[in-house]
Each structure stands twice: as structure tokens, then as C-alpha cells.
Amino acid sequence: QVQLQESGPGLVKPSETLSLTCTVSGGSISSYYWNWIRQPPGKGLEWIGYISYSGSTNYNPSLKSRVTISVDTSKSQFSLKLSSVTAADTAVYYCARIGTTYFDYWGQGTLVTVSS
């Protein structure tokens, strides 16, 4: 059974960079596409972007200028960096695997609060 687990700081200061890591277990990271999705408190889901096992990426245009997703296949991890954060970036951040066109495995999510 594939499992994903997010990790990283739960509090980030405004203007700094949010950094999260997703660890994949129970399956190979060297296939599929690996995604980040976020959900502000009380709001809906927003797709942030993906990285493929080969390292190709694609990002939501609304975040593209601030987002970097990378992968470390040796550690079965992929990571999210979001720069110049503001309070609007406060959200639960999920990592998820995409099979064909749907997200079949999700992490439990991690709340990141942007506050001084």
C-alpha cells in the first residue's frame, strides 16, 4: 500500500520561503507524477503543481513565479518550496500521487501558518 507523509515547519514568517517534503513508502517514486495540493482554512482544494519521476515539472500559473518542486529518488522524497509567502498562503498542504488523471494516494496533510 502506497503511503505519503508530509513534513516541514508548521509556522513560516511572512516574506520567507515555505519548505515541505513528502516521503513516499510502499511503492516506487520512480514512476507516476507527484503533486502538491493545498487547502486554505474553510476553503476548497487548489492544485499547486507536479513533478515527474524524471524531473519534469508543471505549476499552477497563479503560483508559478514562487513555486519550485524537486525530487530525490534516492530518498523516495519530493519537495515543495514556495517563496515570498504571505498570510494568503496559510493552508493545509497535501502531497498526492497521480495515476492517469486522478489523485489516487494522498498524504494526511500538514497545516502551514504564515505569521510573524
Next chain:
Amino acid sequence: SYVLTQPPSVSVAPGQTARITCGGNNIGSKSVHWYQQKPGQAPVLVVYDDSDRPSGILERFSGSNSGNTATLTISRVEAGDEADYYCQVWDSSTDHGVFGGGTKLTVL
């Protein structure tokens, strides 16, 4: 960018049928997926590729997709079905994931 439109809320009595819609331009030409999210939990896939169910999802959950509207149907609704439901497609023209705004299902 591609936009998916869902009603903010749907209410249904126990034992009745709930229908949650997801509107999009020619959505019938795309594969639509549905997720259930209960408070404090990650979303769970309940229908994929318009009408298929993942292993472990009850037959009470079904889906359809035609024209400009996809529909998630929950038969014989139970109190435990109360949750937020999201539709999702993959926009192949931009290679982006797209979610609907979500629908809160209330069981009266």
C-alpha cells in the same frame, strides 16, 4: 484556464438520493473524478473516470458525465455521507489539475 462549477451546498434526507453536479465547458469530453472530504481528513477518491469506483467504495456512489455537466449520485444517503465533495479533471491543454469549488452535503 478550465473552470469547474459546483453548487456550494446540497441537502438531502436520510435514505434519499443526493445528486451533486459539476459544470464545465464540454466536460463530457473529459474524465471526471470525485473526492469525499470529511472534516480534518484528506480527500478520498470515490469515483474516477466519470463512473468507476475504487476498491472499497460502496456501490451507493456512482457518477455520470455528459455535455456540460458531470454528476455524482449517492443513493440511500446515510448520516456518514455528510462531507464536502470535490470534482476534478486534468486539463490536457495546459497539463494542469483542476478542482471544482466543492459542495457541502448535509444530511437532514
